[in-house]
Amino acid sequence: MTRTEVPVDGIRVAVSTVIFSLRRDAAGRLAVVLPLVRRTRDPHEGLWALPGGWLDSTEELETAASRTLAETTGLAPSYLEQLYAFGDIGRAPGRVVSIIYWALLREGAQLPADAHNVAWFDAAHLPTLAFDHNHIVDYALWRLRNKVGYSRIAHGLLPELFTLSDLREVYEAILERELDPANFRRQVENSGTLIPTEQFRTGSHRPARLYRYNHEGELAERGPLPSDTASDTALPVLPEEVTI
Amino acid sequence: MTRTEVPVDGIRVAVSTVIFSLRRDAAGRLAVVLPLVRRTRDPHEGLWALPGGWLDSTEELETAASRTLAETTGLAPSYLEQLYAFGDIGRAPGRVVSIIYWALLREGAQLPADAHNVAWFDAAHLPTLAFDHNHIVDYALWRLRNKVGYSRIAHGLLPELFTLSDLREVYEAILERELDPANFRRQVENSGTLIPTEQFRTGSHRPARLYRYNHEGELAERGPLPSDTASDTALPVLPEEVTI
DNA sequence: ACAAAAGTGTTGTACGTACACCCATGA
DNA sequence: TCATGGGTGTACGTACAACACTTTTGT
Numbered sequence: 001m002t003r004t005e006v007p008v009d010g011i012r013v014a015v016s017t018v019i020f021s022l023r024r025d026a027a028g029r030l031a032v033v034l035p036l037v038r039r040t041r042d043p044h045e046g047l048w049a050l051p052g053g054w055l056d057s058t059e060e061l062e063t064a065a066s067r068t069l070a071e072t073t074g075l076a077p078s079y080l081e082q083l084y085a086f087g088d089i090g091r092a093p094g095r096v097v098s099i100i101y102w103a104l105l106r107e108g109a110q111l112p113a114d115a116h117n118v119a120w121f122d123a124a125h126l127p128t129l130a131f132d133h134n135h136i137v138d139y140a141l142w143r144l145r146n147k148v149g150y151s152r153i154a155h156g157l158l159p160e161l162f163t164l165s166d167l168r169e170v171y172e173a174i175l176e177r178e179l180d181p182a183n184f185r186r187q188v189e190n191s192g193t194l195i196p197t198e199q200f201r202t203g204s205h206r207p208a209r210l211y212r213y214n215h216e217g218e219l220a221e222r223g224p225l226p227s228d229t230a231s232d233t234a235l236p237v238l239p240e241e242v243t244i
Numbered sequence: 245m246t247r248t249e250v251p252v253d254g255i256r257v258a259v260s261t262v263i264f265s266l267r268r269d270a271a272g273r274l275a276v277v278l279p280l281v282r283r284t285r286d287p288h289e290g291l292w293a294l295p296g297g298w299l300d301s302t303e304e305l306e307t308a309a310s311r312t313l314a315e316t317t318g319l320a321p322s323y324l325e326q327l328y329a330f331g332d333i334g335r336a337p338g339r340v341v342s343i344i345y346w347a348l349l350r351e352g353a354q355l356p357a358d359a360h361n362v363a364w365f366d367a368a369h370l371p372t373l374a375f376d377h378n379h380i381v382d383y384a385l386w387r388l389r390n391k392v393g394y395s396r397i398a399h400g401l402l403p404e405l406f407t408l409s410d411l412r413e414v415y416e417a418i419l420e421r422e423l424d425p426a427n428f429r430r431q432v433e434n435s436g437t438l439i440p441t442e443q444f445r446t447g448s449h450r451p452a453r454l455y456r457y458n459h460e461g462e463l464a465e466r467g468p469l470p471s472d473t474a475s476d477t478a479l480p481v482l483p484e485e486v487t488i
Numbered sequence: 489a490c491a492a493a494a495g496t497g498t499t500g501t502a503c504g505t506a507c508a509c510c511c512a513t514g515a
Numbered sequence: 516t517c518a519t520g521g522g523t524g525t526a527c528g529t530a531c532a533a534c535a536c537t538t539t540t541g542t
Binding site: 010011054056057085087095097099135139142224225 | 253254255257302304305382383
């Protein structure tokens with residue numbers, strides 16, 4: 001994290017992660033949020049940036065992403081996937097190739113009490129970030145919105161038990177549009193990805209049935225790429241980490 | 245390409261490209277083919293590998309991919325996109341992070357006459373390649389097959405004028421299954437991506453109308469990522485390069 | 489005339505969308 | 516009892532797969 005050696009050919013490799021979670025705003029709406037870290041040194045001192053660091057030559061790419069993620073949030077992700085390698089010449093002093101990952105955290109993630117210079121931001125209203133990180137977040141959001149349409153990753157943002165309204169709210173927060181509750185219900189019921197429980201959430205109006213995610217199959221089809229080991233079998237980081 | 249310096253932190257960055265094209269085999273069927281380069285030094289001397297080389301610190305990632313592609317095939321691609329960054333610790337001696345691109349060449353691409361240690365291979369019947377390149381090609385093929393389903397990249401494999409049968413054959417070669425000619429016709433006609441010409445291809449049976457690709461819009465939607473400058477506006481490499 | 493590819497028509501099914509409607513609970 | 520979210524029913528339109536059929540050429 002604090003190494004400063006510059007290789008002979010001037011190319012350094014960094015790993016950073018766009019970490020998405022959900023948070024309910026003052027108006028009660030779910031919003032996509034992500035944790036950012038305030039830079040404490042040049043370049044871009046004082047600006048907010050994606051959590052990340054230099055790749056250690058003895059550390060796997062995905063491990064580096066998980067590590068910075070754990071250091072930042074104290075949590076293990078429910079989903080982790082490589083996003084893109086950004087390496088434009090002008091994007092940082094010297095030549096830095098950043099391997100960017102993106103991750104999902106289950107709703108309600110809290111930053112560790114001792115977290116300094118870390119804060120959650122509404123993904124839809126970000127300030128100017130360090131380097132090309134605004135651009136990177138835009139791309140990660142685009143991928144998230146795309147992927148939510150043809151995979152089950154939305155479940156990665158919810159706790160183990162959830163109602164269909166919970167799930168629909170996740171989709172609505174990501175896609176930024178309202179969905180018909182009746183049609184949404186049938187779509188997910190027919191997809192075979194949900195297991196109904198006999199538990200109900202009470203407290204307001206008619207109780208809603210709680211569902212559980214069907215763990216057969218992956219959150220997202222990734223082809224011949226190795227499945228991320230972090231997904232739901234995450235590294236033990238802190239006691240409060242909940243794995244399904 | 246021939247630099248051997250090792251950076252202080254032991255991490256080197258390479259750029260390689262999976263280049264797809266089409267070739268008609270002895271039985272007259274279209275097959276997906278890719279050019280490979282025989283390694284002339286250790287590691288894996290004698291094995292075939294993806295064309296590529298070390299990233300120069302003054303060269304953009306995509307430029308490096310285009311360059312190695314031009315050096316290998318003498319051609320400019322009709323489509324070029326980053327595939328994935330492979331950086332597993334054991335994948336090569338030392339620590340090598342390879343930024344892999346994948347590209348499409350229009351049908352009938354010929355290797356330059358002076359090309360040594362370069363040959364086309366049937367993507368479906370590859371020998372054991374150097375490093376993790378078999379795995380990489382598998383992933384590139386998976387992406388190609390996926391992308392052909394929701395984008396127009398198949399056009400990137402055809403010349404400027406083509407019949408609907410030509411286009412259907414491209415899809416059939418990539419997807420490895422036969423498509424109904426009648427339904428295929430309607431699908432692409434309704435997609436608005438084709439412009440019919442008044443020219444016909446004669447020579448066998450009923451003449452087939454030639455179509456032109458509608459250049460409005462991109463071959464594939466890529467979100468906030470910059471469009472590849474190589475796509476159909478390619479760098480001038482050799483005279484025989486044809487841009488639409 | 490015949491074979492074969494080019495191109496059109498028709499039908500059934502699946503699925504998304506819109507929206508009317510009933511159900512169960514808290515207040 | 517009423518408001519509200521939970522949950523079901525239904526009708527319509529589009530999209531796609533299957534396949535019968537017509538058209539136009541080369542031989």
